[in-house]
Amino acid sequence: MSAQKIPATLIPGDGIGPEIMEAALAALEAVGAPFEWEEMPAGMGALKSEGDPLPGKTLDSIRRTRLALKGPLETPVGGGFRSINVRLREEFKLYANIRPARTLIPGGRYDNIDLIVCRENLEGLYMGYEHFIPIEGDPHAVAMSTGVNTRQGARHILEYAFDHAIALGRKKVTVVHKANIMKALTGIFLETAEQMFEERYKGKIQFEQVIVDACCMKLVMNPWQFDVLVTTNLFGDILSDLTAGLVGGLGMAPGSNIGADAAIFEAVHGSAPDIAGRGIANPTALVLAAALMLDHVKQQDKGDRIRQAVSDTLNVDNVRTGDLGGKASTREYTEALVARIRNNG
Ligand code: NAD
Numbered sequence: 074m075s076a077q078k079i080p081a082t083l084i085p086g087d088g089i090g091p092e093i094m095e096a097a098l099a100a101l102e103a104v105g106a107p108f109e110w111e112e113m114p115a116g117m118g119a120l121k122s123e124g125d126p127l128p129g130k131t132l133d134s135i136r137r138t139r140l141a142l143k144g145p146l147e148t149p150v151g152g153g154f155r156s157i158n159v160r161l162r163e164e165f166k167l168y169a170n171i172r173p174a175r176t177l178i179p180g181g182r183y184d185n186i187d188l189i190v191c192r193e194n195l196e197g198l199y200m201g202y203e204h205f206i207p208i209e210g211d212p213h214a215v216a217m218s219t220g221v222n223t224r225q226g227a228r229h230i231l232e233y234a235f236d237h238a239i240a241l242g243r244k245k246v247t248v249v250h251k252a253n254i255m256k257a258l259t260g261i262f263l264e265t266a267e268q269m270f271e272e273r274y275k276g277k278i279q280f281e282q283v284i285v286d287a288c289c290m291k292l293v294m295n296p297w298q299f300d301v302l303v304t305t306n307l308f309g310d311i312l313s314d315l316t317a318g319l320v321g322g323l324g325m326a327p328g329s330n331i332g333a334d335a336a337i338f339e340a341v342h343g344s345a346p347d348i349a350g351r352g353i354a355n356p357t358a359l360v361l362a363a364a365l366m367l368d369h370v371k372q373q374d375k376g377d378r379i380r381q382a383v384s385d386t387l388n389v390d391n392v393r394t395g396d397l398g399g400k401a402s403t404r405e406y407t408e409a410l411v412a413r414i415r416n417n418g
Contacts, residue, residue, distance in 0.1 A: 078109040079370055082134040086144020087116040088344025089354035094144045096356030096407040097363040100382070103414040104375040106367060111138060115157060116146035116344070127157050132164060139335045142366055144359065145344040162194050167332035168226065169233040170194040170309060172341060173365075174316035174326060177357070178387055178397065183319045189243070189301045190316055191234035192309020194330060196226045197258070199306035220258045222305060227265040233331065234303035235274045245279040246270075249288045249304035249312065262305050289315060317341055324355035324396045327362035329369065336369055338362040352402045355394040357383060360410065382413035 083098075085091040101108065113131040120126045126149060135141050146157045161167065170192040176184055198220035208214035231248075238246050248266040250259040263282055270280045283291065285308045291298060292312070296319055304312060317326035323342035330337040340358030348354055360383060367376035386392050392409040393399025401409070 077107060079107045079140065080138040081108040081110060081366075082131070082138045082141040083110040083112045084115045084131065084141060084143040084146070085112070085118075086344065087118055087147040088145060088346045088349035090116070090144025090146075090344060092349075092352060092354050092403050093340065093356035093359045094142075096403060096410065097142065097359045099407050099411050100360050100379050100414060101363050101367075103411045104367075104378050106363075106375060107370070107372065108140075108142075108366075115143070117149060120149055120154075126154055127160055135161075135165060135335050135337070140366070140370070141335065141337045142359075142363060143337055143339045145340060145342060147344045147346070159200075161337060162330060162332075165330075165332045165335035165337070166195065167330035167335065167337060168193065168195050168229045169331040170313075170328060171233075171237065171331060171365075172309075172313040172316070172326060172328045173361075174313070174320045176320050177325055177384055178321055178393075181321065183296060186296055186316075186319050188296065188299055188316050188319075189238070189241075190309055190313040191230060191237065191301065191303040192313060193222075193226060193230040193262075193304070193306045194309075194332075195306070196220075196222045197306035199310060220255075220307075222258055222261050224261060224265055227262045228269065231262075231266050231269050231303060234301060235269065235278065238301040239274070239278050243278070243300050245281065245300040246274075247288075247299055247302050248280070248282045249285050249302055249308055250282065251285050251308070253284060259305055259308075266303070285312070288312065292316065292319070313341065322396065323358065324394070325357050325361070327358050327360075327365055329362065329365045331369075336366075338366040338369070352404060353395050354403050355396050356403055356407065357387075357394075378414060378417065382410055382417055385413045385417065386410045 085094045111134045113134045148156045172190045174188045176186040202219040206215040250263040252260040252263040326341040328341045364376040364379040386409045392401045
């Protein structure tokens with residue numbers, strides 16, 4: 074009897090997107106993933122073919138499936154287009170951006186890293202509510218930016234972070250803030266975290282708070298003291314690139330965007346236009362995003378098989394792409410990965 078199919082939207086994306094998506098799909102097929110794909114356009118490709126970088130039919134598909142695997146999207150410069158990724162987050166209320174960072178290649182500067190950054194995805198300074206005030210002929214004499222954080226927004230991401238950490242058997246949640254200076258904007262986040270911990274999570278998991286600048290220093294000096302980090306949008310953007318750097322760079326970093334109306338899985342990196350079409354991109358981040366998608370639909374055993382095969386391909390078979398100092402093309406790496414998945418059983 075064949076397992077039940079799960080409809081899901083597939084967005085190959087721009088630049089290296091289609092090349093790395095091929096690898097992710099091959100890995101998913103090799104583990105027998107249950108997804109039934111609706112392939113949809115978005116990004117520069119969609120602007121050319123449909124006249125819109127985020128066509129209505131793509132949004133309709135995600136509304137139907139509530140689940141998507143997405144390659145990187147290039148937001149057209151000029152022409153008044155807003156970031157497609159921000160539009161997707163808003164459209165589907167994707168309030169939690171979860172970025173795990175695990176050491177995949179031992180022997181580097183940092184071994185045994187296993188961190189998760191939970192980033193608020195819809196509020197704060199990152200939303201870019203900005204304007205200039207002209208003075209005496211200088212149109213840019215003063216620049217202003219407004220950040221908005223709400224109790225409800227903080228609750229959503231904090232609840233997800235605590236619940237996710239407990240479900241994964243993690244030990245500690247650290248809330249990262251700047252409440253000593255931005256007493257309202259990030260104070261509300263810290264205050265909500267402390268309240269929620271007292272009311273709902275005390276005794277279930279450890280909890281601590283740290284100021285964002287000290288957090289950066291501590292992550293570089295001794296990242297092993299942290300476990301799950303939860304923070305506001307802009308700090309999460311920065312901290313998750315820092316943690317990706319600890320485990321070998323953006324080519325290794327997957328991310329999930331979880332919301333009330335959908336969940337979208339992607340690589341943290343962009344479309345890498347400098348290497349697009351050359352067949353040399355590292356598909357690991359998107360492959361790991363596909364594994365997160367399997368976890369999300371409660372098929373973690375299959376997700377684990379992909380993660381194990383990635384580790385074996387990189388470390389036992391020593392097949393690596395150029396960004397990791399290897400010589401393998403995207404396709405050679407993918408073939409080795411699929412062989413690993415099949416051989417590991
Ligand atoms: P980028 O992440 O595309 O590239 C930065 C550098 O990392 C480049 O040198 C690139 O070659 C390298 N790199 C990235 N991914 C790699 C991979 N998988 N394998 C090997 N090398 C890799 O960042 P950018 O150049 O600032 O952005 C390019 C475009 O991507 C922009 O249009 C940006 O808006 C978009 N972008 C999209 C997303 C997304 O869709 N989630 C995220 C970031 C940037």
